[in-house]
Amino acid sequence: MSMKILVTGGAGYIGSHTCLQLLRAGHDVVVVDNLVNAQEEAMRRVQTLAGREFAFYPFDVCDDNMLDKVFSEHSFDGVIHFAGLKAVGESVSIPLRYYSNNLVSTMTLCRVMDRHNVKRLIFSSSATVYQPGSPMPVNEEAALGCTNPYGWTKFMGEQILRDIAAADPEWSIVLLRYFNPIGADASGMIGEDPSGIPNNLMPYITQTALGRLAQLSVFGDDYDTPDGTGVRDYIHVVDLAQGHMDALNYAARNTGSVAINLGTGVGYSVLDIVHAFEKVNGVKVPYQIAPRRPGDVAAVYADPRRAKELLGWQAEKGLEDMCRDSWRWQSMNPKGYAAE
Numbered sequence: 312m313s314m315k316i317l318v319t320g321g322a323g324y325i326g327s328h329t330c331l332q333l334l335r336a337g338h339d340v341v342v343v344d345n346l347v348n349a350q351e352e353a354m355r356r357v358q359t360l361a362g363r364e365f366a367f368y369p370f371d372v373c374d375d376n377m378l379d380k381v382f383s384e385h386s387f388d389g390v391i392h393f394a395g396l397k398a399v400g401e402s403v404s405i406p407l408r409y410y411s412n413n414l415v416s417t418m419t420l421c422r423v424m425d426r427h428n429v430k431r432l433i434f435s436s437s438a439t440v441y442q443p444g445s446p447m448p449v450n451e452e453a454a455l456g457c458t459n460p461y462g463w464t465k466f467m468g469e470q471i472l473r474d475i476a477a478a479d480p481e482w483s484i485v486l487l488r489y490f491n492p493i494g495a496d497a498s499g500m501i502g503e504d505p506s507g508i509p510n511n512l513m514p515y516i517t518q519t520a521l522g523r524l525a526q527l528s529v530f531g532d533d534y535d536t537p538d539g540t541g542v543r544d545y546i547h548v549v550d551l552a553q554g555h556m557d558a559l560n561y562a563a564r565n566t567g568s569v570a571i572n573l574g575t576g577v578g579y580s581v582l583d584i585v586h587a588f589e590k591v592n593g594v595k596v597p598y599q600i601a602p603r604r605p606g607d608v609a610a611v612y613a614d615p616r617r618a619k620e621l622l623g624w625q626a627e628k629g630l631e632d633m634c635r636d637s638w639r640w641q642s643m644n645p646k647g648y649a650a651e
């Protein structure tokens with residue numbers, strides 16, 4: 312059955328891939344994104360790839376009046392809420408900006424949804440809500456607790472949504488806890504386009520392979536992991552997008568709230584990623600071993616069983632796909648969307 316979905320933050324990295332997947336599956340999307348961390352060009356490319364147009368509203372989700380207008384103009388079957396700020400370091404230096412943006416947007420959205428009787432919501436949470444030191448693989452029952460304001464906005468966002476679902480049994484809310492999304496659509500037309508010097512591993516690798524950055528710093532080689540470098544659960548963004556479609560279908564059949572990990576269940580080290588990237592793409596990624604990055608832990612990877620059980624979802628793509636698709640996007644768009 313075809314659905315009409317409001318996608319907040321739909322111009323961003325995960326949002327643009329999810330919009331494309333929804334359109335390809337025959338659903339309709341409407342995007343609200345204030346472009347604080349995205350380019351409108353991403354939306355044009357999604358329309359080109361899908362061969363279909365959709366409504367795009369460039370405003371802030373914290374704006375109740377504007378959001379109300381969108382809900383008056385369209386009749387939605389559900390909402391995917393990607394909009395949010397996500398830079399961990401910046402959240403430590405400007406905490407108020409993070410708490411305001413990420414929490415006010417979520418509360419405003421829920422208020423407007425409630426007013427228009429749209430009560431199906433998929434929320435972008437993160438593996439960062441799990442207490443550091445949790446045993447791995449980590450399942451959804453593990454203790455929660457964060458180390459930075461960004462993480463706390465996800466923790467608090469989850470709590471607000473659980474309370475809303477508990478107070479009104481008509482709500483259906485899925486809290487998706489993403490592990491480390493990388494990769495891009497196989498077309499190479501859309502992908503991750505961080506502003507400035509990347510904080511995350513894969514964009515740092517692709518920009519180093521391009522020659523835009525001199526070399527990768529591997530943050531620590533003395534962790535208690537097989538090769539000493541940090542281990543994470545990297546997940547292809549196309550698999551992640553599919554997880555959102557499956558979550559929408561789940562929300563159409565169930566009420567209440569539930570947290571679900573979206574990860575592969577497999578951990579790879581920093582050097583696994585570097586070596587796979589070099590091999591698959593036939594390029595060099597110069598690197599040096601550097602001190603540990605403050606706040607990092609040795610290993611984080613998911614227990615993905617609940618996603619399989621409740622959503623019928625599991626990751627399909629492997630490390631080679633992730634490395635190949637990340638590089639195709641970066642090499643076809645050396646300056647990201649900026650060149651347009």
Ligand code: NAD
Pocket residue numbers: 319320321322323324325326343344345346347348349370371372373392393394395396397412416435436437438489490491492
């Ligand atoms: P992104 O920055 O590419 O996308 C977020 C989008 O939201 C951007 O397009 C931005 O312009 C928009 N936005 C931010 N605040 C807004 C507001 N108030 N009103 C309207 N638009 C707003 O990030 P992403 O990687 O695509 O992440 C999407 C979501 O998933 C975020 O909530 C993020 O915190 C969460 N998440 C991301 C990761 C990751 O590694 N990428 C991991 C876990 C969770």
Ligand code: UD1
Pocket residue numbers: 397399400437438439462491510511512513515527528529530531540541542543581604605606607
């Ligand atoms: C980081 C955030 C996390 C957020 C996630 C997705 C921190 C502490 N955590 O997770 O909250 O949800 O991004 O946005 O910032 N690495 C290097 N060199 C680099 C970059 C990274 O060696 O230049 C290593 C890291 O030490 C880590 C791995 O690569 O072991 C992955 O790092 P990254 O991509 O930043 O993701 P996380 O730290 O897992």
